[in-house]
Amino acid sequence: MKKQLWFMVGLLIIAYSQNSYAQNDAAAKALLTKVSQKYNAYKTIQANFSLDIKQANGGSHTDAGTIYLDKSNNKYQVSTKNQVLISDSKTQWNIMKAEKEVEISEASNSTNEINPTNIFSFYTSGFKYTLTNTEKVKGLTLSVVELSPLDSKKNYSKIKLRINKASNLIYDTTVFDKSGNRYTYTLASQEGNKALSGSLFVFNKNDYKGFEIVDLR
Structure with a gap:
């Protein structure tokens, strides 16, 4: 499952702070604008997340971790039990703990390319969207x-985005591939x-003694 974290920071992340929407549901546009404004006010974000995968063949997988994001400097760390992604905006390190391997590559800061700095604003371009209904989860609307x-x-064919109506923060995102x-x-x-x-x-290579370093730059 070493590439599951890559999938997370892949499918969810499309473009950062581009508030140019296609012709879409006006109510959905108004809501997504509020969400975008909320996240754009943050210079840094720390968030805990969980990942639940339902496979077409009936299999499943769960994971959890934390993302640390310095938006103004395009820096991030995404950490789970078995994998860590670190970027200082120039270089990215993909640390796979079970394999004891570190892959080094150049960081991408393109607004048109997938990268973890865009995780809270992926929805702002490249999609058609519709506001569907309201759901109740754990007392939240x-x-x-x-x-x-x-x-x-x-x-992927569709993304379902659920937004906390009270806070205008993203509650969860479901990607249908x-x-x-x-x-x-x-x-x-x-x-x-x-x-x-x-x-x-x-x-810090001293934290990963004995790991194989694979430089892909």
Whole structure:
């Protein structure tokens, strides 16, 4: 399952702070604008998340972790039990603990390319969207927006975004890929403008002694 974290920071993340929407449901646009404004006010974000995968063949997988994001400097760390992604905006380290391997690659800061700095604003371009209904979960009222990619070559067919109606924060995101698998990412807690240590965004090889280093740059 070493690539599951890559899938998380892949399918969910499309474009950062581009508030240009296609012709869509006016109510959905108004809601997504509020969500975008909420997250754009944060310079840093720390969020705990869980991942629930339902496979087309009936299999399943769960994982959980934390994302630390310094938006203004395009730096991040995404950490789970078995894998860590670190970027200082120039270099990215993909640390796979079970394999005892670290892959080093150049960080991408493109607004048109997949990268973890965009995780809280992926919905702002590249989609058609519709506000569907309201759902109740754990005493919370959630607004539901369904997004369809404008690019038919994407390997997913639909994304379901549920938004906490009281806070305008994303509650969870479900990605439906074309092979029939379903990936649900739930944000258990989110904290904006938290002071984050710079060490979170630096790879320290002394923490991973005995790991094979694979430089892909």
